Amino acid sequence: MPRPGPRASRRPPYTVCAGLLLLLTGCAAAGTAPGPTPGAQVPTVRAGAHAPTGSAVAHAPTGSVGAAGPGAAAARGPAAPTAPREIRMLGQTARSAIPAESRQALVVTGNAPDSSEATAVLYTRDDPTVGWQPAAGPWPAHNALYGWTDEHWVNDLRTPIGVYGLTAAGGLLEPPGTELPYVQSPAFTASGEGFDGESLAGSFDYVIAIDYNRVPGASPLDPTRPLGAERGGGIWLHVDHGGPTQGCISLPEDRMEELLRILDPAKVPVIVMGDGAALAR
Template sequence: MSKLLRFISDNRKKSIIITASCVVLCAAAVGILIHTNDKNNKTKENKVVLTDVKKEEPTSKTTEADSSKENAQTEQAAVKPESQFVEQKFTGKTTEVVNFRENPSDTETVISKLKQRTIVEVLGKQQDWYKVKYDSKEGWINSKYLNEYTADDKKADEDAEKKQQEALAAAQKSEEAKKAAATSNASQANPSTINNTQPATPAPEVKKGFKSPQLSNSSQIILVTTSSMSSSYANIKFYQKNGDDWTIKTETNGRVGSNGLAYISNRMQSTDKTPAGVLGILGAFGVSDNPGCKYSYTKVTDNMYWDLNSGSSTYNRLIYSNPGGDYEHLASYPTHYKYALITDYNVNQTANKGGGIFVHVNGSGGTAGCVSMPEAQVKDLITWVNPTKNPKILIIPISDLGKYWY
């Protein structure tokens, strides 16, 4: 028993020491484990942070790139240049009736309407508009209504005009020859028999001249003849009567309506036809000063309009304010209306018959219903006509000459 107690006592000290050693070793192991775990957790946290930063970097770069692109597009839109005017120089012709505007837009003010095949000087282009010069004025025409006026076009027009004038001259010469032959045959007719020894009484000489009652009291006639009712080319003669003799003072070529002639009784507004028949003279006007006209002469100012609104109280009259609708602004035609005579066509203001039928200076082609001729001849005409001589304007196709002329 004593041995057992002694054994236990001796081993108790060793157990305590062993136990204490185990406790220390366990504590050390636990400390090492805790330290290792903390280190691993920090490493993981660092990796996560690094990974997140790497993930954020491309996003930031992408955002900056998008922002730069948007800024570039905004700047490009801001500095996008407006349409530029490009200078171009050539002669053009209108392909149909077109508005001649103050600025290149369909909503801009219309200076005037240009007829088909009107010749203009092209100055340049901006987008779909040509800047042109016409009748001393600059304006704009939509490019889809304008083509280049080539040398071939010019030659074709000259050839056509030449043929028209030749046909007109030939027709007039033939008509005069027929009248001369008829007069000669009448004067040579001798109904005497073989047994009649008395000489035949000579037929009275027939003076050449105008025989229409409408012209009987006139001693000044402006004769305008065309080769046909559809021709826009005319031969024009100024006849003056001295005693019983009619003589030609001036002869020139001119133009009438672009669609030819229409007899006064049938003529309607906006047909581009010149009234055929006998017209009187009411007065004159012009952009230039009075050259010496014996009629009342009005100097054109910017506020002068010819009212063509059918049914208006001032229809076919000169007025001093814009009536709107259908009208002519006289100052817009400084070439045509440098000098002009006013005829008495539709002086009674019959609805839809039209008006504003003048004798004026040539433009680039046929007229809208007027008679035109070179400037020198218009000036000569305006200073020559005298209201005391009751001048008349006779406009006819050459085939009608026999109705008015002996």
């Protein structure tokens, strides 16, 4: 979300929705919900090694005769296959964290480690021999007020860096057509003001739960926190309200509708998110 000026002048975050205060702790609400004692994080999935990004090319011997003639190709032999295309801005750490079976990845790249503005692009790899291809975007996005963190804690006003599953959705409105499990509930009513004084009404018309410190596949309203309540939770993709979030990622409403229609649980969708330098590691 855009910043109104020096951070010292910012007001404390308002509670987004009184109905969610006891359930959620991330962008959804400033309160915390009791959770299990810290344990292994369920949502982040680490995958095996990927194909190398470079490709080998077979060359004809330097002393070959008639290399430019009809027999040149036979002399060179068949070219080595080209490696599948990777997502260019991701380094090896992020690439290796994407599950091998994932065929949809929403990459959210923050402008800077302490910036609340970002860009989102959806990639698909329906043909594993070709690799990742951009499928939608780029879309403008917002993240938390104070940017990004490798170790998220409740109310730190930072968005957790990493690769997380996208396994459930919900909202105040009826689903726009989605294959994800979708919970429609008045509990998604948002009210109050954001950090820049903007209205939060409609922010939770559509949400997609990000599997940080939650049970994958559960309702976005599920308060279970496998790492413990102190590690935050309620980190969602939701409708943008024109300013920084408390920890979530926000997209324009029409882009949220589009994303809900595209994401397919059978393709094991994930979100890859962080500032540009972190994602390049």
